[in-house]
Structures are given as structure tokens and as C-alpha cells.
Amino acid sequence: MxxxxxxxxxxxxxxxxxxxxxxxxxxxxxxxxxxxxxxxxxxxxxxxxxxxxxxxxxxxxxxxxxxxxxxxxxxxxxxxxxxxxxxxxxxxxxxxxxxxxxxxxxxxxxxxxxxxxxxxxxxxLRYSPLYKDLRQAQADGLLGDVVSIEASEHIAPYHGAFFMRDWRRYSRYAGSFMLEKCCHDLDLYNGVVGARPRFVASFGGRKSFTPENAPENTGVNDLHVYHRKPSGWLGSDKVFDSDGDIIDYQTAIVEYENGASMTFHTNLNVPDEFRRFCVIGSKGMAEGDFVRGFMDVHDAHSSEKRVANRYQAPSLTSHHYGADEQMAADVFAHITKGTPLPVSALDAIEAGILALAMDEARNGRKVVDLAPVxxxxxxxxxxxxxxxxxxx
Known part of the structure; x- marks a missing residue:
């Protein structure tokens, strides 16, 4: 190709x-x-x-x-x-x-x-083995109707510092942190719910990457952690005094058109990072974590554990829990054989609209109704x- x-x-x-x-x-x-x-x-x-x-x-x-x-x-x-x-x-x-x-x-x-x-x-992330198994459990009827979701994407301090130093620190170029980084996750849960988001509220700001928390002000001399990940275009050495306008923590609440709801939390300063979810349905619940590599499914009636999966990336250098490798293989098959892909441009636009609504709600301290959008x-x-x- x-x-x-x-x-x-x-x-x-x-x-x-x-x-x-x-x-x-x-x-x-x-x-x-x-x-x-x-x-x-x-x-x-x-x-x-x-x-x-x-x-x-x-x-x-x-x-x-x-x-x-x-x-x-x-x-x-x-x-x-x-x-x-x-x-x-x-x-x-x-x-x-x-x-x-x-x-x-x-x-x-x-x-x-x-x-x-x-x-x-x-x-x-649509290509990740964990998400495929989540959707299979849903298709097998183990969850029933999706009622509510609790989900998060948290990144380690070195990664958060990268965002404070890279061009992505400017919303005029990136859109916002929620859009740039978390649209992956929002797309996943839009897919699980199977309906569009309708009402959105959100709160957040910057409380970790601020001057008073700079390591030199707290007696820490090793600054390497905050520059471990190189920045590219418009890169800067400033972390705790970044001139960017992105947040370093945000929470959001979403109600979908079918009545299901979701809470979503992101934070850029989580030392033991995780990227987890709990999808609770009328017949069961699925709980998992992309970073820690597990998914369990329990039956609502008997409390029996119906699924107990564990995951490991194909190599130490693999990004996104093995999903990149699957995406490359699937894109190649799509281009050469016409094999369908698990995610579309329309899915991406709708996930982006949700992320943008979260920032509109946060900035305006209001509930956003997406019906006109x-x-x-x-x-x-x-x-x-x-x-x-x-x-x-």
C-alpha cells in the first residue's frame, strides 16, 4: 500500500x-x-x-x-x-x-x-481487543439496555506536562483538551449507548499545572519527568507556567436521547494512571480498564461473573493497548479488499460535537441542549x- x-x-x-x-x-x-x-x-x-x-x-x-x-x-x-x-x-x-x-x-x-x-x-480505540469484547458482551445480551456509564481517561504527569508544552496547549489549534485527547473515549461510549447525546453539563479548570505547584517551589529538584515526552511545533519548556489555555482536570455529565446517562472525568496529573469504565445495564454490568488491562462482566440477577478477561499489549513499545496494530491491519484490508471498518467519519464528528458541548457547558456554567446542533x-x-x- x-x-x-x-x-x-x-x-x-x-x-x-x-x-x-x-x-x-x-x-x-x-x-x-x-x-x-x-x-x-x-x-x-x-x-x-x-x-x-x-x-x-x-x-x-x-x-x-x-x-x-x-x-x-x-x-x-x-x-x-x-x-x-x-x-x-x-x-x-x-x-x-x-x-x-x-x-x-x-x-x-x-x-x-x-x-x-x-x-x-x-x-x-474502536480497534482495541477490550472494546471489541465489550461490544460482544453487549451483543450477547449480557448487559441488557444500557442505563448509565461511569468513565474516565487519566494521564500521568509527564504526559500532562507534554500537553502544557506542545501546540496542543492552545485551543485555537487543538480545539480543547477534551476534544483533542478524550474524543477517543467519548466515541466509545456513544457507540455503547447507541444514541446521540442530548444534554451536557461540565466543570473543570487548571489546578495542578500552576506556578505554586512547580517542583522547585516544593523542594523537588528532578525536573526530567516533565520533559520526558518531546514537544513538536510551537514547543515550549514551560510546564507550570504554561501560556496555554487548556484545562488539567474536567468532569462532565451527559444525558443521551434514549435517557441513558454518563459521567466522564479526565485529569492530566494522575501518577498511577487509568482509563476505565463501568457500563451498567438492566441485565448486567461491564467494568474494565484499558491501562490496567481487564474487563469483567457480572450478571445483575445472580451476581455471577460471566466474563473475566485480561489483556496485554503486543509489545512494550506498542501504543493504545495493541489497537494501533489492529487499526493498521484493518485499514490495509479496507483499502485493498473493501473490508468494513468499525468506526466512521460520522462517528468522529458526533464524538467531537459532544466534546465541544462539554467545553461550552464548562465555559458558560450551563447545561447545553444539543437538539439544535x-x-x-x-x-x-x-x-x-x-x-x-x-x-x-
């Missing part, structure tokens, strides 16, 4: 290695990136990045390939997706798919015109949206 890349950052540098492992004939024919942070990973793996081009248009006009991969900063995704679709290409974009409600409308209108099957999205989104998706929304 031959690919071209717009935005050769750390993520696509890593995925280049993974795709090469899944497909020995994987080849990058060219890329567009003024400062390709992912180049080092490709060099380490002996993978050529192909030729460098100044613009996406030059790349597309000069090379022949099977898939256009987009790993540019989030605020550029919509334009790069547009360029790819208008050129008649199949496009893979990293998450989040876009960075605002207005861009969600614009992308819906774009997909209405070009079809959404040609746009793939890197919501990689879904009406406009559906209108754009089916070709009856306003011209303003379509051109946003």
Missing part, C-alpha cells in the same frame, strides 16, 4: 512503523510538513518518507498512491480533508476530525457532496443545511 502524508508529526511517524509491520510493501511516496517531527521515528525504522513537497496540491499532483494520511495540527484538518476529497482520494485523518461546531457542519456538507465512505478516521448537522449531512453552515 502506498500513502502520502500531510503533517508528518510524531503520531504519523509512529503509525508509519506500525503500517510497515502490518504490510511489508507499505511505502510513503511523499509528504508535506515544514518541520516533520515524525521523521526520526521513520529513520529509526529504515522507512523512507518519500519526497518533500511545499503544498498538498503539489504532492497530490506529483504522486500516485492509495491513501492520503493527514496528521497536521487539528485546526488544519478540515482544509486538508477538503483538498483530498475534492481530488477524488481516499483520506485517513487523525483525530479529532475538526475543531468546532461550525467546522462539523462544514464537514457534514462536504461529506454530503463527496460521500463519507472515502474518509477514514484514526479513532484507534443535531438538527443543523443533519440538515448539512442530507443537503438541506444553510449556505452559511456549508461554507463555514
Amino acid at each position: 502506498k500513502v502520502a502524508i500531510i503533517g508528518l508529526g510524531f503520531r504519523l511517524g509512529y503509525l508509519g512503523q506500525v503500517f510497515k509491520q502490518m504490510d511489508p510493501d507499505f511505502e510513503i511516496v511523499g509528504y508535506v510538513d515544514p518541520a516533520p517531527a515524525g521523521m526520526e521515528r521513520l529513520n529509526e525504522a529504515g522507512i523512507s518518507p518519500g519526497r518533500s513537497y511545499e503544498t498538498p496540491q503539489q504532492l497530490i499532483e506529483s504522486e500516485t498512491f492509495d491513501l492520503l494520511m493527514i496528521g497536521s495540527p487539528n485546526h488544519l484538518h478540515l482544509e486538508h480533508i477538503r483538498i483530498g476529497l475534492e481530488a477524488g482520494l481516499t483520506v485517513f485523518t487523525e483525530k479529532p476530525i475538526v475543531v468546532s461546531i461550525e467546522e462539523s457542519y462544514a464537514l457534514a456538507a462536504l461529506l454530503q457532496k463527496h460521500g463519507h465512505d472515502r474518509l477514514l478516521v484514526g479513532l484507534v 443535531w438538527r443543523q448537522y443533519d440538515a448539512c449531512l442530507h443537503g438541506s443545511g444553510s449556505a452559511q453552515a456549508k461554507s463555514a
Whole structure:
């Protein structure tokens, strides 16, 4: 499989290695990136990045390939997706798919015109063995109707410090932390509920990565932990005095259109990190943790443990609990054989809309009703949206 890349950052540098492992004939024919942070990973793996081009248009006009991969900063995704679709290409974009409600409308209108099957999205957790088993338990009737969900994504201090130092610290480029990092998780639970979110409330802010908590102010001299993960574009050394506008903790409450509810919690300063869920249904409950590698399912009537699964990543260097490897294999099968994928561009837009609603609720200290958003989104998706929304 031959690919071209717009935005050769750390993520696509890593995925280049993974795709090469899944497909020995994987080849990058060219890329567009003024400062390709992912180049080092490709060099380490002996993978050529192909030729460098100044613009996406030059790349597309000069090379022949099977898939256009987009790993540019989030605020550029919509334009790069547009360029790819208008050129008649199949496009893979990293998450989040876009960075605002207005861009969600614009992308819906774009997909209405070009079809959404040609746009793939890197919501990689859909490919994880744990999530597949969760959905299988649900399909087997072990949970019954989903009633409520308690879920979280927490990251370690070194990872939180990366967000405070990287371009992702600016919401104008990333969208928000909830969108940039947690859209994975929100997509998973949207899928489990099987309905769209309707009402959203949220609270949060920054209380850990603040000047008074800087290690030098608390008698700690080892600062290496907060610079362990390198930053790329617009990188900074500042952690506890970051000029970014992202939060370092946030909680949200969601009610779905079918009446199910969810609480979601994220924190960037969790020393013993976890990424867990408890899905409680009318017939049973499923409890699991992606980081700690388990999923248990209990029957509501008998309290019997019906499922007791344990998981381990395929290697110490594997990201996302083995999901990247499965995603690469599935994308390759999709491109070469037309095999269906477990997640769509529409799933990605809807997860993004939920994340954006969480931030609107947090910023405005209000409950957000998403009904008007879904009406406009559906209108754009089916070709009856306003011209303003379509051109946003």
C-alpha cells in the first residue's frame, strides 16, 4: 500500500512503523510538513518518507498512491480533508476530525457532496481487543439496555506536562483538551449507548499545572519527568507556567436521547494512571480498564461473573493497548479488499460535537441542549443545511 502524508508529526511517524509491520510493501511516496517531527521515528525504522513537497496540491499532483494520511495540527484538518476529497482520494485523518461546531457542519456538507465512505478516521480505540469484547458482551445480551456509564481517561504527569508544552496547549489549534485527547473515549461510549447525546453539563479548570505547584517551589529538584515526552511545533519548556489555555482536570455529565446517562472525568496529573469504565445495564454490568488491562462482566440477577478477561499489549513499545496494530491491519484490508471498518467519519464528528458541548457547558456554567446542533448537522449531512453552515 502506498500513502502520502500531510503533517508528518510524531503520531504519523509512529503509525508509519506500525503500517510497515502490518504490510511489508507499505511505502510513503511523499509528504508535506515544514518541520516533520515524525521523521526520526521513520529513520529509526529504515522507512523512507518519500519526497518533500511545499503544498498538498503539489504532492497530490506529483504522486500516485492509495491513501492520503493527514496528521497536521487539528485546526488544519478540515482544509486538508477538503483538498483530498475534492481530488477524488481516499483520506485517513487523525483525530479529532475538526475543531468546532461550525467546522462539523462544514464537514457534514462536504461529506454530503463527496460521500463519507472515502474518509477514514484514526479513532484507534474502536480497534482495541477490550472494546471489541465489550461490544460482544453487549451483543450477547449480557448487559441488557444500557442505563448509565461511569468513565474516565487519566494521564500521568509527564504526559500532562507534554500537553502544557506542545501546540496542543492552545485551543485555537487543538480545539480543547477534551476534544483533542478524550474524543477517543467519548466515541466509545456513544457507540455503547447507541444514541446521540442530548444534554451536557461540565466543570473543570487548571489546578495542578500552576506556578505554586512547580517542583522547585516544593523542594523537588528532578525536573526530567516533565520533559520526558518531546514537544513538536510551537514547543515550549514551560510546564507550570504554561501560556496555554487548556484545562488539567474536567468532569462532565451527559444525558443521551434514549435517557441513558454518563459521567466522564479526565485529569492530566494522575501518577498511577487509568482509563476505565463501568457500563451498567438492566441485565448486567461491564467494568474494565484499558491501562490496567481487564474487563469483567457480572450478571445483575445472580451476581455471577460471566466474563473475566485480561489483556496485554503486543509489545512494550506498542501504543493504545495493541489497537494501533489492529487499526493498521484493518485499514490495509479496507483499502485493498473493501473490508468494513468499525468506526466512521460520522462517528468522529458526533464524538467531537459532544466534546465541544462539554467545553461550552464548562465555559458558560450551563447545561447545553444539543437538539439544535443535531438538527443543523443533519440538515448539512442530507443537503438541506444553510449556505452559511456549508461554507463555514
